[in-house]
Amino acid sequence: MKDTSRKLAKFLYKKNVICNANNENTNYNKIVRALDSFSNMHTMSNKDFLEKILMGAFKLIPEAEKGSFYELVDDKYIPIVSNGYDINTLQKLVFNREEAFADYKCSDIASIQAYEIYIEERDNTKFSEEIINTLKELGIYSKYTCLYAPIQVEGLTRGLICFECFNKTGFTKTSKKILRFYAQIISNFYTQKVLYEKERKIYNEIVDALVSAIEVNDKYTEGHAQRVRQYSCNIAEKFQLSKSQISDLSTAALLHDIGKIGISTEILNKPGKLTVDEYNIIKSHPIYTKRILEKISGFSTIANFAYNHHENYDGTGYPQGLKYDEIPFESQIIQVADAYDAMTSERAYRKALSSHEALKIIKKEIGKQFNPKIAKVAMETFSQI
């Protein structure tokens, strides 16, 4: 993202939209700084993202006194963020698409432009009395200049960025050029964010479908995957893992038993004791988990965390018999969360243990089945649940 913003700023520099790249306070540096602040846009809330868009533009348009960002949702323009206006008053201005900015040009257009309009007085035949009063209260009923630009995704307007200047001089040509380029760049970022959110939605739907597939096969594990995920995330929070580590751990915990799809329902739901052969078949489920998850692009880390959820700290686990630091830390968290939930849930062959009994077993297994550091934090976490 940083490279992109620098390239774009250089492009603007060449186009004479901005000048003197070496001076800290030039538009070049202001644009680079404004665009750099979008580097983590995928993890921002929508409101934070729109606030960054608006505030970034404010730094580039010196004549702007007030401004706001309207998002177009279900054919209605809704003010989401503003600078200089009381947001509660501004939010009374929710318009239908066709009536919104009756005197403005902001329909879907091929190229993104910045427009300037001087409003001597609003046409009061176009608005209700309530809207006129709100416009007057906000000071945008008459005698001001607005500089605005649509933000588009694939040629369709998704929002409108507006700046008001109450001084007769209005906006300079440079400000218009800068807003035009800024709106084009932001439309690009906005498109990326929309696509990323679509991808994320599909990803979550795939994960949910996989979890339901395990539960169809094994009636005793209903809700198990979600609880193991919740416990794992609660434990992980105490170890200050990064957001992306927690995200991978969360998905791995949710899908750790997906390989049980490959085990016959009769064995999974057998009420009595398992034979050695049957137990060995059950023990192959982490291998199936790995095979399934590895097929999904971008899941190799998640597949590895889930694959190792039956490894024991002292090397007596399966499928690889890894020990100590050889076992990924995230897998060790899933392992203790999985063990606690398995013990406190009813199974085909036994009744559920109480939380107290399960905690006693975890304590006994510290240093054997469980990593002492993780087990200690896990026990605190479980006793608070």
Ligand SMILES: [Fe+2]
């Ligand atoms: Fe398992």
Ligand SMILES: [Fe+2]
């Ligand atoms: Fe499990």
